[in-house]
Each structure stands twice: as C-alpha cells, then as structure tokens.
Amino acid sequence: MASSHHIVLVVFFTLFKFCLCRNSFSNTTLAGFAPATATWYGPPNGHGTDTGACGFGNVGNPPYNSLIAAGNQALYQNGKGCGQCYQVKCNSNPMCSGNPIKIRITDECPGACNAVPVWFDLSGIAFGALAKPGQDNALRNAGKIQISYQKVGC
Structure with missing residues (x-):
C-alpha cells in the first residue's frame, strides 16, 4: 500500500x-504574450496620423516617438484604451527580429480590424521596427502579419 x-x-x-x-x-503563452494581428498605415517611414481618434497631436514627438497604433475595439475600447501601452513582437515572418517594441494606442482601427480578437494597425515606423536590421521595407511589404503582445505600463 x-x-x-x-x-x-x-x-x-x-x-x-x-x-x-x-x-x-x-x-496566452507562459511568457505573458498573446497572439494578435498587425498591419500598418500611413507613409512607410511615417508616424501614422497626428489627429487620430485619441487626439494626442504630433505622435512623432516624445513620448510617442512614432511608436503608435490604431487598435481595434478590443484595444481602443470606445476611447478608454487611448494612451495604453503594449509590448509587441513578431516571430511569424522571416524578416521579423523577434525583439519587442513598446507602442501606444493613439487611434481607432474600425471595420475589418474587428474581424479578429486583437488587431494593431501600427504606424509605418512602428511596423518597420519589428523587422531585422535592413528588413523593414520587406516586412512592410508582407502587409498583414501575426504578432504577440502584452499590456505594459507606460
């Protein structure tokens, strides 16, 4: 016995x-990251839109430094998500560096962005920052990629 x-x-x-x-x-992975979809908007080397649904003004300057995103409703939350910070990283594409970057929600991504649970529409600069050195344009040419994200403090 x-x-x-x-x-x-x-x-x-x-x-x-x-x-x-x-x-x-x-x-949710054991490291705290969850899956999401990412696209980009604005000029390839641009900082998105200054006006944005959150009304933050010139997001090319600190504290945003062009590392911004329009979030779908899960992130934007009818404006309550404005200014929230997230770490995002990309491992789904050979051009991805796998290194996380910190972005802020400054705009809303409506319509098709709500077809998946979490969607970040990143500025061209932020999207390119997910790439390996010299691969930013190649990654932007991929258009829509799968990323991982986690909410972090600003």
Whole structure:
C-alpha cells in the first residue's frame, strides 16, 4: 500500500503535467504574450496620423516617438484604451527580429480590424521596427502579419 506521501506526490505531478499541457494550448503563452494581428498605415517611414481618434497631436514627438497604433475595439475600447501601452513582437515572418517594441494606442482601427480578437494597425515606423536590421521595407511589404503582445505600463 502506498504511503500518503507518495500519493500526494503522484497527484502533484499529475496536476503539474496537466497544467503544462493546458497552458501550451491556451491563447496566452507562459511568457505573458498573446497572439494578435498587425498591419500598418500611413507613409512607410511615417508616424501614422497626428489627429487620430485619441487626439494626442504630433505622435512623432516624445513620448510617442512614432511608436503608435490604431487598435481595434478590443484595444481602443470606445476611447478608454487611448494612451495604453503594449509590448509587441513578431516571430511569424522571416524578416521579423523577434525583439519587442513598446507602442501606444493613439487611434481607432474600425471595420475589418474587428474581424479578429486583437488587431494593431501600427504606424509605418512602428511596423518597420519589428523587422531585422535592413528588413523593414520587406516586412512592410508582407502587409498583414501575426504578432504577440502584452499590456505594459507606460
């Protein structure tokens, strides 16, 4: 007959293994990043739009430094998402660096952007910043890519 200590260990490792398997299939990775779609708008080396739905003005200057995005309704939240910061990174394309960048929501991406749970429409500069050195134009030519994101403090 097994001791209660052995039974506890068996139960613990069974549950631990279940948790690892369950987390590997969830939308959120163990590192805290979740999947999203990304596109870009404005000029390829531009900072998006100054007016934007959030009304922040010239987003080419600090604290935005052109690293901005229009978010779908899940991010924009009828304006409540204005100014929220996210880390985004791209691993889905050979031109992606895999390095995260920090962006802010400054605009709304309506319509087709709401066809998926989370969609970032990045400025041309922000989209290019997801690429390996010298691959920014090639990545922008991909148009629509899959990224990972997590909400962070500004």
